[in-house]
Amino acid sequence: IDSVLILACGTSYYSGCTAKFWLESIAGISTQVEIASEYRYRDSVPNPRTLVVTLSQSGETADTMAALKHARNLGMTHTLTICNVATSSMVRESAMAYITRAGVEIGVASTKAFTTQLAALFLLTLAIAQVRQRVSPQQEAEHLRAMRHLPLALQAVLALEPQVIAWAQDFARQQNALFLGRGMHYPIALEGALKLKEISYIHAEGYAAGELKHGPIALIDEDTPVVVVAPHDGLFEKTLSNMQEVAARGGKIILISDAAGIAAAGNVAHRTITAPACDPFVAPLVYSIPIQLLAYYTAVLKGTD
Ligand code: BG6
Numbered sequence: 001i002d003s004v005l006i007l008a009c010g011t012s013y014y015s016g017c018t019a020k021f022w023l024e025s026i027a028g029i030s031t032q033v034e035i036a037s038e039y040r041y042r043d044s045v046p047n048p049r050t051l052v053v054t055l056s057q058s059g060e061t062a063d064t065m066a067a068l069k070h071a072r073n074l075g076m077t078h079t080l081t082i083c084n085v086a087t088s089s090m091v092r093e094s095a096m097a098y099i100t101r102a103g104v105e106i107g108v109a110s111t112k113a114f115t116t117q118l119a120a121l122f123l124l125t126l127a128i129a130q131v132r133q134r135v136s137p138q139q140e141a142e143h144l145r146a147m148r149h150l151p152l153a154l155q156a157v158l159a160l161e162p163q164v165i166a167w168a169q170d171f172a173r174q175q176n177a178l179f180l181g182r183g184m185h186y187p188i189a190l191e192g193a194l195k196l197k198e199i200s201y202i203h204a205e206g207y208a209a210g211e212l213k214h215g216p217i218a219l220i221d222e223d224t225p226v227v228v229v230a231p232h233d234g235l236f237e238k239t240l241s242n243m244q245e246v247a248a249r250g251g252k253i254i255l256i257s258d259a260a261g262i263a264a265a266g267n268v269a270h271r272t273i274t275a276p277a278c279d280p281f282v283a284p285l286v287y288s289i290p291i292q293l294l295a296y297y298t299a300v301l302k303g304t305d
Contacts, residue, residue, distance in 0.1 A: 002050070003031065003049065005033075005050045005076070006054075007052065007053070008064055009063050012055040012113075014191040022184075026129050026143070027129035037067075040067040044074070046076055056088070058083075059083040059088020059089060059091055081097050100116035108198070115285050126140060143281065146278070156275075167273070170225070171225065171294065176205075178205055178219065179193045180239070182209045182238060196291075212242055221250055227294075229291065233283070253268060275290065
């Protein structure tokens with residue numbers, strides 16, 4: 001294969017958007033991520049040397065299934081599904097399947113399916129990187145070490161629950177919210193907005209932090225909380241300047257970062273959540289937890305179904 005095409009809907013689409021960063025930067029393979037309901041109805045240029053990856057919690061989402069069949073009809077036969085349900089149609093229809101084994105998703109909004117999709121996609125990245133000789137054995141061992149550290153990092157982030165509950169108490173009174181992120185954390189910001197909309201019925205938008213000034217900044221006032229997902233990585237300084245723009249407009253920033261990021265932000269944030277320090281590549285898995293908890297506790301406090 002010489003490229004990857006990821007097809008998915010909703011939360012699964014956002015895990016694909018995160019994986020694009022890994023696949024292009026670690027495995028050096030050109031990657032496209034498409035919303036299944038768009039891909040299936042548009043004219044596209046098929047490449048038979050593409051690995052078509054469908055992502056789905058249920059393995060039954062009609063648009064994703066149709067997009068998979070569409071890709072196959074266009075001559076793309078290298079198909080892999082990353083799916084949580086071993087007996088699903090998508091697993092049956094795909095040449096290869098990776099079962100995430102997250103356990104049953106009880107609610108419609110997928111949560112643990114998202115983090116396990118990310119874990120699967122990170123492993124897929126390493127497998128492709130290995131075949132393409134883009135990682136040395138040492139680099140591969142380092143990435144795997146970062147993955148093996150994840151259970152500890154996720155335990156630490158789950159311990160932030162009391163802080164998230166306090167934060168959700170403010171949030172439950174809001175009408176609108178913005179979520180900002182850059183790079184791998186841009187899809188995490190989109191996911192934060194989707195989760196909040198889907199389960200607490202609060203209008204929320206996710207934006208690439210650098211895009212804020214091109215329009216959406218007009219929405220910022222003291223009644224619009226702005227959640228910024230920004231570990232202290234190579235993009236942090238850029239995001240900090242976006243936070244300063246928000247603060248200058250009176251916007252209330254909730255910063256989710258690690259200790260170094262919180263210290264670097266000084267008093268620009270109204271509220272902070274300190275995530276454990278972790279490897280920058282696997283950070284999206286860790287940062288998705290506080291935003292899932294925020295949506296959950298806001299929904300509980302609002303009494304939404
Ligand atoms: C939607 C759900 O209907 O389907 C989303 O509300 C979900 O939460 C999306 O992400 C895609 O589902 P699946 O099962 O294909 O991952």
